[in-house]
Amino acid sequence: MAAKKRHLGGEFKPHVRSGDEVLILAGKDVGERGRVAKVMPQWERAIVEGRNIVIRHQKARGGQQVTAEQRAGRISKPAPIHVSNLMVICPSCNQPTRIGHQRQEGKWVRFCKREGCGEIIDRRETT
Numbered sequence: 220m221a222a223k224k225r226h227l228g229g230e231f232k233p234h235v236r237s238g239d240e241v242l243i244l245a246g247k248d249v250g251e252r253g254r255v256a257k258v259m260p261q262w263e264r265a266i267v268e269g270r271n272i273v274i275r276h277q278k279a280r281g282g283q284q285v286t287a288e289q290r291a292g293r294i295s296k297p298a299p300i301h302v303s304n305l306m307v308i309c310p311s312c313n314q315p316t317r318i319g320h321q322r323q324e325g326k327w328v329r330f331c332k333r334e335g336c337g338e339i340i341d342r343r344e345t346t
């Protein structure tokens with residue numbers, strides 16, 4: 220994957236956070252839900268636990284003493300998914316939703332934009 224590295228200044232704030240439950244909108248696991256393990260803002264991508272697994276074929280490296288990492292074989296690991304292909308699932312209404320931001324008690328919080336819900340998703344600062 221020849222993804223271009225962007226947002227080197229760190230100005231990009233994805234709507235997904237690690238720990239969020241998300242719905243996957245594109246790729247081989249489209250329609251699946253998963254939990255965000257890691258967000259990579261500079262790549263606009265996120266790792267979703269157990270999703271978008273790719274199998275990498277690897278040749279042995281390292282001569283006599285090889286670590287598990289260097290052994291030849293097939294290694295399966297989750298590949299990052301672009302954040303635009305992820306939709307946050309609201310913990311309150313359990314539906315994939317668009318995320319809004321609002322200021323509450325001096326902090327920016329994320330909230331569910333789904334009609335009839337509008338619950339605050341978390342209270343972590345979104346600076």
Ligand SMILES: [Zn+2]
Nearest residue numbers: 309312331336
């Ligand atoms: Zn909701």
